Amino acid sequence: MIIQIIYSILIALGVLVGGFLWQTTLSGINRKIIGRYQKRYGPKFYQQFRDIFKLMSKRGITHGWVYSFGVVMALGGVAATVMFMPVGNIVPFAGIDNFFIYVYLFAVGMLGMAMSAAGSGNPLAGIGVMRALTQMVAYEVPFMIVILAMIFGHKTSSVSELASIQQTAGFLSWNLVKMPIGTVVGFICLLGMLGKKPFETYIAPAELASGPMVEYGGKQLGMLMIMHELMTFMEVALFVNLFLGGAAPFPGTEGTVWGTITSLAIFIIKYFVVYELAALISNALGRFKIDQVVKYFYRVPISLAIIQAMIVVFLRWGV
Numbered sequence: 001m002i003i004q005i006i007y008s009i010l011i012a013l014g015v016l017v018g019g020f021l022w023q024t025t026l027s028g029i030n031r032k033i034i035g036r037y038q039k040r041y042g043p044k045f046y047q048q049f050r051d052i053f054k055l056m057s058k059r060g061i062t063h064g065w066v067y068s069f070g071v072v073m074a075l076g077g078v079a080a081t082v083m084f085m086p087v088g089n090i091v092p093f094a095g096i097d098n099f100f101i102y103v104y105l106f107a108v109g110m111l112g113m114a115m116s117a118a119g120s121g122n123p124l125a126g127i128g129v130m131r132a133l134t135q136m137v138a139y140e141v142p143f144m145i146v147i148l149a150m151i152f153g154h155k156t157s158s159v160s161e162l163a164s165i166q167q168t169a170g171f172l173s174w175n176l177v178k179m180p181i182g183t184v185v186g187f188i189c190l191l192g193m194l195g196k197k198p199f200e201t202y203i204a205p206a207e208l209a210s211g212p213m214v215e216y217g218g219k220q221l222g223m224l225m226i227m228h229e230l231m232t233f234m235e236v237a238l239f240v241n242l243f244l245g246g247a248a249p250f251p252g253t254e255g256t257v258w259g260t261i262t263s264l265a266i267f268i269i270k271y272f273v274v275y276e277l278a279a280l281i282s283n284a285l286g287r288f289k290i291d292q293v294v295k296y297f298y299r300v301p302i303s304l305a306i307i308q309a310m311i312v313v314f315l316r317w318g319v
Contacts, residue, residue: 012083012092019082020226023233024048026272030279037283052225060218063120070116071220075227077109082234086160088247088263089254099147099157102238109227110136120215128214131290132202138294139192139199142301146182149309150175150242153316159238163246174245178317182308183243185301187278192297193235196282201290232275240270 028045035042044050062068084097084105091097114133117125151157154165166173176183192199203213216224240246247267249259288296311317 008093011090015085015087015090015092016079016083016230019085019087019233019237020229022268022271023229023236024052026275027229027232030276033276034279034283037280048225048229052222055217055222055225056219058218058222060216060220062220063215066119067116067215068220070112070114070119071216071223073112074109074116075112075223075230077105077107077112078227078230078234081105081109082230084159085234085237086163086241086246087237088267089249089260090264091160094160095158097159099151099159099162102159102234106234109231113224113227117213117215122215124214128202128204131204134290135192135199135201135293138297139189139301142185142297142305143189145302145305145309146179146185147242149182149305149312150179153312159241160246163241164248166245167248175243176245179243179308179312181304181311185305185308186239186243187274188301189297190235190239190274191278191282192293194232194278194282196278197285198288199293200282200287201293204287236271236275236278237267239274240267244270244274 025045025048028043028048031047032042032045081102084093084101086092086097110132114129117129150162154162156162156165166175171177191197195203213221213224247263247265247270249256249263253259253262
């Protein structure tokens, strides 16, 4: 029993470190892609690592223990959430990777960030936190409606089981095909989670000077950059598992090292496509105002989410 627990913890730490390295590398690649998209050369693909390491080597100011502790709380909450994430056929904590675990642990990180930013005393940070929490309430409602319908239809709330259910008949068993309206809602909500345009309301560099991040520098900013990369990994990986079937190993390679490698490769490809699609859409759109964000989510995505839930519950389509 103890050996199994230690093994699960080591796997979870591997997912945490691997997820950070992959997403940070992808962030650098994305900066290069967006640079070319905007007819610029763009930075080196490893620039994101250099920025983080440089910030972690510097001293940071403090505005009191709430400000400093909130950063640690935010990073710890998001890191704990990532450690439960199934990646391919690697499931760190099989049987307890309940969807609601992610909801609760993710809230710890968000509350830590809000507490720290509010403790800085900067009014722009306070406005940014207020917008971030408002936007979270807006996109969480339609997203939760779709996921609850999915859980109702498949009779499980385990993320790894929801992914494996979609691997029974290849592409046709993905929720992308069986719940297309819900997938559209999930992707729109993913843009809101990532803070991508048109939902870049709480960062808004030209308006709020990066909002909650405005007072941070040195180690604190470096830790928040790590938190951002981990948060992005968690959100995109969750979308891949819930709507694109995660990633199964090639037939005949189950339970082998080659099977693990192939499932990771498939997962990475799906992840890359979803993340880059979100980034390209973001760079082609303008930014909503915060009231427009709330009105939009409570009109379009929530209406589509209710339609998808009714289809699943009453017509039993998509399950």
